[in-house]
Amino acid sequence: MAFSATTKIIQPMCINSARSPxxxxxxxxxxxxxxxxxxNNKQFSINKTISPLSxxxxxxVAVSSDVVKKKKVQxxxxxxxxxxxEEGLELYEDMILGRAFEDMCAQMYYRGKMFxxxxxxxxxxxxxxxxxxxxxxxxxxxxxxxxxxHALSKGVPARAVMSELFGKTTGCCxxxxxxxxxxxxxxxxxxGFAFIGEGIPVATGxxxxxxxxxxxxxxxxxxxxxxxxGDGTCNNGQFFECLNMAALWKLPIVFVVENNLWxxxxxxxxxxxxxxxxxxxxxxxxxGVHVDGMDVLKVREVAKEAITRARRGEGPTLVECxxxxxxxxxxxxxxxxxxxxxxxxxxxxxxxxALKKYxxxxxxxxxxxxTAIEKKIEEVVEExxxxxxxxxxxxxxxxxxxxxxxxxxxxxxxxxxxxxxxPKFTEGTxxx
Amino acid sequence: MLRIIKQRLAYxxxxxxxxxxxxxxxxxxxxxxxxxxxxxxxxxxxxDEEMSADPKVFIMGEEVGEYQGAYKISKGLLDKYGPExxxxxxxxxxxxxxxxxxxxxxxxxxxxxxMTFNFSMQAIDHIINSAAKSNYMSAGxxxxxxxxxxxxxAAAGVGAQHSHCYAAWYSSCPGLxxxxxxxxxxxxxxxxxxxxxxxxxxxxENELLYGESFxxxxxxxxxxxxxxxxxAKIEREGKDVTITAFSKMVGYALQAAExxxxxxxxxEVINLRSIRPLDRSTxxxxxxxTNRLVTIEEGFPQHGVGAEICxxxxxxxxxxxxAPVERIAGADVPMPYAANLERMAVPQIEDxxxxxxxxxxxxxxxxxxx
Numbered sequence: 001m002a003f004s005a006t007t008k009i010i011q012p013m014c015i016n017s018a019r020s021p022x023x024x025x026x027x028x029x030x031x032x033x034x035x036x037x038x039x040n041n042k043q044f045s046i047n048k049t050i051s052p053l054s055x056x057x058x059x060x061v062a063v064s065s066d067v068v069k070k071k072k073v074q075x076x077x078x079x080x081x082x083x084x085x086e087e088g089l090e091l092y093e094d095m096i097l098g099r100a101f102e103d104m105c106a107q108m109y110y111r112g113k114m115f116x117x118x119x120x121x122x123x124x125x126x127x128x129x130x131x132x133x134x135x136x137x138x139x140x141x142x143x144x145x146x147x148x149x150h151a152l153s154k155g156v157p158a159r160a161v162m163s164e165l166f167g168k169t170t171g172c173c174x175x176x177x178x179x180x181x182x183x184x185x186x187x188x189x190x191x192g193f194a195f196i197g198e199g200i201p202v203a204t205g206x207x208x209x210x211x212x213x214x215x216x217x218x219x220x221x222x223x224x225x226x227x228x229x230g231d232g233t234c235n236n237g238q239f240f241e242c243l244n245m246a247a248l249w250k251l252p253i254v255f256v257v258e259n260n261l262w263x264x265x266x267x268x269x270x271x272x273x274x275x276x277x278x279x280x281x282x283x284x285x286x287x288g289v290h291v292d293g294m295d296v297l298k299v300r301e302v303a304k305e306a307i308t309r310a311r312r313g314e315g316p317t318l319v320e321c322x323x324x325x326x327x328x329x330x331x332x333x334x335x336x337x338x339x340x341x342x343x344x345x346x347x348x349x350x351x352x353x354a355l356k357k358y359x360x361x362x363x364x365x366x367x368x369x370x371t372a373i374e375k376k377i378e379e380v381v382e383e384x385x386x387x388x389x390x391x392x393x394x395x396x397x398x399x400x401x402x403x404x405x406x407x408x409x410x411x412x413x414x415x416x417x418x419x420x421x422x423p424k425f426t427e428g429t430x431x432x
Numbered sequence: 433m434l435r436i437i438k439q440r441l442a443y444x445x446x447x448x449x450x451x452x453x454x455x456x457x458x459x460x461x462x463x464x465x466x467x468x469x470x471x472x473x474x475x476x477x478x479x480d481e482e483m484s485a486d487p488k489v490f491i492m493g494e495e496v497g498e499y500q501g502a503y504k505i506s507k508g509l510l511d512k513y514g515p516e517x518x519x520x521x522x523x524x525x526x527x528x529x530x531x532x533x534x535x536x537x538x539x540x541x542x543x544x545x546x547m548t549f550n551f552s553m554q555a556i557d558h559i560i561n562s563a564a565k566s567n568y569m570s571a572g573x574x575x576x577x578x579x580x581x582x583x584x585x586a587a588a589g590v591g592a593q594h595s596h597c598y599a600a601w602y603s604s605c606p607g608l609x610x611x612x613x614x615x616x617x618x619x620x621x622x623x624x625x626x627x628x629x630x631x632x633x634x635x636x637e638n639e640l641l642y643g644e645s646f647x648x649x650x651x652x653x654x655x656x657x658x659x660x661x662x663x664a665k666i667e668r669e670g671k672d673v674t675i676t677a678f679s680k681m682v683g684y685a686l687q688a689a690e691x692x693x694x695x696x697x698x699x700e701v702i703n704l705r706s707i708r709p710l711d712r713s714t715x716x717x718x719x720x721x722t723n724r725l726v727t728i729e730e731g732f733p734q735h736g737v738g739a740e741i742c743x744x745x746x747x748x749x750x751x752x753x754x755a756p757v758e759r760i761a762g763a764d765v766p767m768p769y770a771a772n773l774e775r776m777a778v779p780q781i782e783d784x785x786x787x788x789x790x791x792x793x794x795x796x797x798x799x800x801x802x
Binding site for chain 2: 115167168173179181193337
């Protein structure tokens with residue numbers, strides 16, 4: 001079944017293998033020096049010609065950012081808008097929350113309230129909002145260390161995330177996880193993994209559970225899992241292993257690549273033999289889609305298709321979102337290797353400004369309503385900081401709690417009885 | 433005359449008020465040159481000198497080239513030796529560790545950098561199965577002159593997946609040599625020895641020590657300077673209790689020894705330097721002299737380095753022990769993120785002092801005996 005476009009006019013173009021000239025045009029445009037510049041020190045000329053697509057049973061789809069943009073500007077009838085007013089405001093609020101929260105994190109880090117590794121998501125909000133706002137509560141999200149905004153979009157309260165970052169006991173993981181390990185059972189956020197690539201098999205497992213529940217346990221389950229990861233991860237073995245298994249077993253998962261072109265200081269072009277990540281999907285038998293990750297509406301359209309596909313049981317999709325992080329890899333990264341021209345180019349494509357423009361141009365909401373949202377979010381974030389500040393640090397006894405779910409794991413105490421039968425068993429064996 | 437040198441400890445973004453009191457007193461050795469070097473510079477110079485001496489040495493890892501090293505250990509090497517010998521890799525630990533092992537099979541001398549040893553778990557199959565066991569499985573035909581290096585153990589506030597100490601895991605495997613330097617001299621000498629060694633070496637550094645300065649002798653600055661693998665160093669001579677430690681814990685042990693000296697306990701501090709092969713003779717000789725032992729490590733207690741040292745003492749010097757061996761290790765929990773919990777999960781100087789006093793029966797809980 002081809003990855004079909006919906007019937008609206010302003011849609012990501014569905015380009016099958018017959019129309020390769022069109023696509024290679026797009027591809028060349030993607031790789032031209034004006035789009036992104038890769039390594040500063042050595043100019044890498046992309047010598048390889050784009051090979052024509054071989055005819056495969058799985059359709060390859062690519063969404064050309066510039067082509068769709070052109071179309072959108074020309075035809076503008078109100079009935080053909082991609083979103084309603086409520087949806088527009090919801091998306092705007094979520095992106096503003098992500099941006100304001102991350103900016104506050106930076107401030108708090110430099111004031112010493114936050115420590116360790118903090119990886120901020122500025123610039124990539126369209127991907128998180130575009131995908132996660134389409135999910136239900138029971139759908140799962142798995143992420144990497146750049147996970148604050150994924151957790152926020154999924155519904156984890158800002159105060160819980162902020163307290164976690166401060167290391168307080170009211171955080172979503174009681175201060176034990178930290179910035180890179182956001183877990184929430186209630187909102188089905190499965191983490192937060194420090195090693196890139198580590199989250200992908202975990203997400204595949206969550207998707208497997210969904211399928212298992214439906215087929216082996218005969219429950220009514222159509223939960224979908226989203227796995228978020230970056231361009232650097234796409235060179236890791238685990239990624240390929242999971243693409244294979246997800247396609248083989250038709251798991252309800254969407255692999256979302258947040259291709260921000262840089263893995264710390266390693267440009268994607270320097271690290272990857274074939275930089276077009278979406279191509280790796282069809283190699284394993286699933287559709288591979290490329291979308292402009294700086295435009296939340298395009299992301300949302302592609303996400304709708306991919307998630308619906310997964311829910312219908314048709315299997316996984318690989319979505320490559322071309323996006324950019326405005327800040328360094330983490331707050332400890334001096335960010336010297338990226339070309340300022342590249343940064344400036346992407347700053348003009350800020351997803352929040354783009355959505356604001358769209359909403360105002362199509363008269364979906366007034367400036368006042370959007371400003372009201374910004375103020376509201378400002379208050380939410382400040383309240384989160386106050387809450388985190390006032391929260392207590394974890395108690396000493398918390399050090400030894402939650403190592404095992406089964407307390408009998410602590411074994412037998414010096415008096416010969418199970419430690420778990422001792423009323424003070426959670427204190428463990430160390431002297432506090 | 434005692435020369436007092438104040439140590440500046442650089443920690444990433446974490447205020448460290450308690451460490452301002454770290455004052456190093458150099459009594460026994462007065463370095464006339466008094467040249468100081470950070471551990472980072474020591475490692476950088478060691479790799480630099482080895483690469484210039486032997487064209488078969490190359491360094492491979494994430495961000496070692498253009499980024500100048502994730503922790504700036506390989507700073508300047510790309511400019512000096514070019515991209516053929518300083519290779520930036522994609523994020524594929526299993527892949528590039530395996531490539532390194534293959535290159536070592538064929539006679540090159542790779543230095544594989546893991547951004548932290550936590551990431552080496554993705555490559556551990558190659559470290560153990562391809563590198564460590566090859567010389568044995570091939571009956572000596574294939575030796576693997578490779579060095580796997582990177583920061584190991586806890587840093588500051590980096591959470592459970594970035595703070596694991598791998599000394600015990602790697603040291604349990606025959607065929608590997610495992611080194612853990614403390615000072616700059618250790619770092620230089622041991623890394624040079626590791627690169628020249630024909631066997632696979634796991635070189636466990638510590639991120640928090642990179643910025644610390646230590647005095648280096650003129651001998652250590654010489655480009656042919658090497659420290660023997662398998663020999664521990666007695667950092668401080670004493671007669672009441674032996675304290676063994678490696679990596680960052682040596683610094684803590686030395687500070688604890690100062691505190692104990694004021695209370696009349698003269699501690700002998702051994703810097704293990706080499707975890708495999710473990711210098712059992714030095715440790716046993718020391719325990720036979722002092723009759724009491726405290727082992728310190730940052731890693732988890734079960735099956736740790738301290739457990740092996742205890743076993744070694746029991747096997748060889750049992751009659752010499754006057755008190756049970758005190759084993760100090762990190763808390764038996766994954767490293768928590770919250771700052772106060774993290775401090776409790778890693779051994780602190782007070783823990784060492786308490787344990788040493790217990791070993792000397794000078795703690796307040798037991799009856800005091802001189």
